[in-house]
Amino acid sequence: MALQTYRIEREPFYRPTGDEIALFEAAHAARMPVMLKGPTGCGKTRFIEHMAWRLGRPLVTVACNEDLTASDLVGRHLLETEGTVWQDGPLTLAVRHGAICYLDEIVEARADTTVVIHPLTDERRALPLDKRNELVTAHPDFQLVVAYNPGYQSVAKDLKESTRQRFAALEFGYPAAGIEADIVAREAGIGQAMAARVVAVGERSRNLRGRGLEEGASTRMLIHAGRLIARGVAPEAACRMAIVLPLTDDPDLRDALAAAVGACF
Ligand SMILES: Nc1ncnc2c1ncn2[C@@H]1O[C@H](COP(=O)(O)OP(=O)(O)OP(=O)(O)O)[C@@H](O)[C@H]1O
Numbered sequence: 001m002a003l004q005t006y007r008i009e010r011e012p013f014y015r016p017t018g019d020e021i022a023l024f025e026a027a028h029a030a031r032m033p034v035m036l037k038g039p040t041g042c043g044k045t046r047f048i049e050h051m052a053w054r055l056g057r058p059l060v061t062v063a064c065n066e067d068l069t070a071s072d073l074v075g076r077h078l079l080e081t082e083g084t085v086w087q088d089g090p091l092t093l094a095v096r097h098g099a100i101c102y103l104d105e106i107v108e109a110r111a112d113t114t115v116v117i118h119p120l121t122d123e124r125r126a127l128p129l130d131k132r133n134e135l136v137t138a139h140p141d142f143q144l145v146v147a148y149n150p151g152y153q154s155v156a157k158d159l160k161e162s163t164r165q166r167f168a169a170l171e172f173g174y175p176a177a178g179i180e181a182d183i184v185a186r187e188a189g190i191g192q193a194m195a196a197r198v199v200a201v202g203e204r205s206r207n208l209r210g211r212g213l214e215e216g217a218s219t220r221m222l223i224h225a226g227r228l229i230a231r232g233v234a235p236e237a238a239c240r241m242a243i244v245l246p247l248t249d250d251p252d253l254r255d256a257l258a259a260a261v262g263a264c265f
């Protein structure tokens, strides 16, 4: 089948932090478009991978950026030796064959790109391929999911109201300390007690948010630190490399973060 390579064979590890699995299952059953909101590195991508596996649906992921055109999403005519052939883009593939299409960083896409999803996300559930004079009716299993990090982008880059209001939303954040320690221990391959200390560094860094730091350390960063520790790097050096230095260039903030690391180890 066309989407075989988009199937997720093995269960992606996902530790729930609330009732997000049940809520997503309900939205999926209704084929409702869903928006995953939350800061970087908090588990949005991992969650949709897990849900696609759990629901037995192929997952077609597109990373949006400002150069992404509508044609990149829906497809284009390609020039071949025997003439032109049409090639479905990732969105069209998902629509035709019934996948979950995951548009990552949706706000990065230009408005004229974003509008192609409008007829798919209302009662029509159809995708017009103007260049081909075809209207593709969505497969019954098709679902659209988008992700975005609220807060970073300028107003100009925010989602249009007519786009935003087509989606139900799930909010993601950094998990509670105990859960986050489970995740770090498992993903980095370190012990629970060590993971708890790394998570404590993360929590302290998040308290510096707004005091010069744009974002605290993400779960992703804490896992990076854990992975260095798992390879024998001393915990303080690992936190400096994986958390303190990447987070900020400001010397005072680095001192504050280094002090937070020192307090945890
Ligand atoms: N609840 C969770 N269960 C399992 N792993 C998690 C969870 N939350 C975060 N992770 C881990 O954190 C890493 C980063 O998460 P992920 O890539 O899903 O972030 P994201 O929210 O998609 O970030 P971005 O907005 O930058 O794309 C994952 O690779 C995974 O190892």
Ligand SMILES: [Mg+2]
Binding pocket: 044, 045, 046, 104, 147
């Ligand atoms: Mg992601």
